[in-house]
Amino acid sequence: MMVPVRRLRRRFISFLMYITRDQKTLFGISFLLGMLLAVIFQSFHSTDDFNIAKYSYDFAYEKWLYSRGLYSVNTDPDKNRYKDKNEIDVEAAVNPMTEAGFLYSQVPVVCIVFPDQLSAALTVKNTWGQHCNYLRFYSAKVENSSIPVRKIPSKSSFGLLCSALLDLEKEELNYSWVLFFTEDTFVLPENFRYFAAALNSTGEHYLGHAIRFWNVVYNWGDAGYALSRGAVSALLNRFSTQELCEAGGKYWKNGDWYLGKHLHDLGIFPVDTRDEQGKGRFNGFSFKKLLFPGGVSLFERYWKDSLYLSPDGPQCCSNHAISFHGILSSSKIYQLEYMFYHLRPFYSGGIYGNSPAPPPIKAPYLSWEEKMKEEELQKMFNSLLTTPEGMHEVLASSMHDALS
Incomplete structure (x- = not known):
């Protein structure tokens, strides 16, 4: 039986009017449509669409160590490479025999945070801020002499950022890198040092999560970014006074964009900072959003504007991630500080993971990433051998034949 088009139209309009009156029905339909769009998006975006790098570990950090006559060795996992902040004296808490202690002295970093609230500044100071060589707070809104937070009146966020750098230069600190983060970001400075150690800080480097907006490629402020001393x-050299700094930005919330624009004019550009698996180091979302597949909305600009994408879900974040943005409560930041820096899973001290059994020849206890890294390392060593692999077996067989 044919139904007139006019009647179908009336029924459809009546249905729309019904669901807009019933909020629960409207919410349910909207939720289902959102889930459907997310599934379609995930189906049409394979790992190739995320431009994930093929595994090719470059050993930049190991080569940097070797150039100094050093190399990494296994140690008790409870020491790891993070500084232990249980000591009252911060400097005394740095074990110089660990990689964390070594990198702390070799790759000094200044962490700059722009807080809107004094409580947030105090939280950063008591947690991850302790792991920076130097920690500085600048704000256009609040001021405090005990934290301390220095107030710099400014009409734009770029003006505040630029003026903060001018103020930093007056201190004549011995630093290699300046890191910029928001007050609601959790940061692992140790992982930044590990990543940046092989880079020459006197060169002009601009690190972060690259994103495009208004035809300018810049590093996203939510994910945090870093500038080398160069x-x-x-x-x-271009913004040598506070007046010039103020003239360099117009809108308050676009400080990261203006910074990228001015650096672009100077020939300094963002680069791909993902690890060899294509996983993000500078992350502009929280753990809650990134680690859950579909947690980052399909409509977020992250998917459209990012130059170097990482998928959400388990493949989102590097094992050596540097930052996570959107930690909205002080209690969460204190929890993360405890879990990363104080929680000790190996209660008896342990030797390389409390594993008493000797490892099999093929070392199946390694993760797939560690296995691939081991294979790449073996390939590199084999290429340096002057004697072909297996030659000793050939010589032994020839010697046996000769004696027979």
């Missing part, structure tokens, strides 16, 4: 010098 990049800072180049920027301040």
Whole structure:
């Protein structure tokens, strides 16, 4: 039986009017449509669409160590490479025999945070901020002499950022990198040092999560970003006064964009900072959003504007991630500080994971990433051998034949 088009139209309009009156029905339909769109998006975006790098570990950090006559060795996992902050004296808590202690002295970093609330500044100071060589707070809204937070009146976020760098230069600190983060970001400075150690900080480097907006490629402020000392010098050669800093930005919330624009004019550009698996180091979302597949909305600009994408879900984040943005409560930041820096899973001290059995020849206890890294390392060593692999077996067989 044919139904007139006019009647179908009336029924459809009546249905729309019904669901807009019933909020629960409207919410349910909207939720189902959102889930459907997310599934379609995930189905049409394979790992190739995320431009994930093929595994090719470059050993930049190991080569940097070797150039100094050093190399990494296994140690008790409870020491790991993070500084132990149980000591009252911060410097005394740095074990110089660990990688964390070594990198703390070799790759000094200044962490700059722009807080809107004094309570947030105090939280950063008591948690991850302790792991920076130097920690500085600048704000256009609040001021405090005990934390301390220095107030710099500014009409734009770029003006505040630029003026903060001018103020930093007056201190004549011995630093290699300046890291910029928001007050609601949790940061692992140790992982940044590990990543940046092989880079020459006197060069002009601009690290973060690259994103495009208004035809400018810049590092996203939510994920945090870092400038090498060389990049800072180049920027301040152009913005040598606070007046010039203020003239360099117009809108308050676009400080990261203006910074990228000015660095672009100086020939300094963002680069791909993902690890060899294509996983993000600088992350502009929280653990809750990134680790749950579909947690980052399909409509977030992250998917459209990011130059170097990482999928959400288990493949989102590097094992050596540097930052996670959107930690909205002080209690969460204190929890993360405890879990990363104080929680000790190996209660008896342990030797390489409390594993008493000797490892099999093929070392199946390694993760697939560690296995691939081991294979790449073996390939590199084999290429350096002057004697072909297996030659000793050939020689032994020939010697046996000769004696027979």
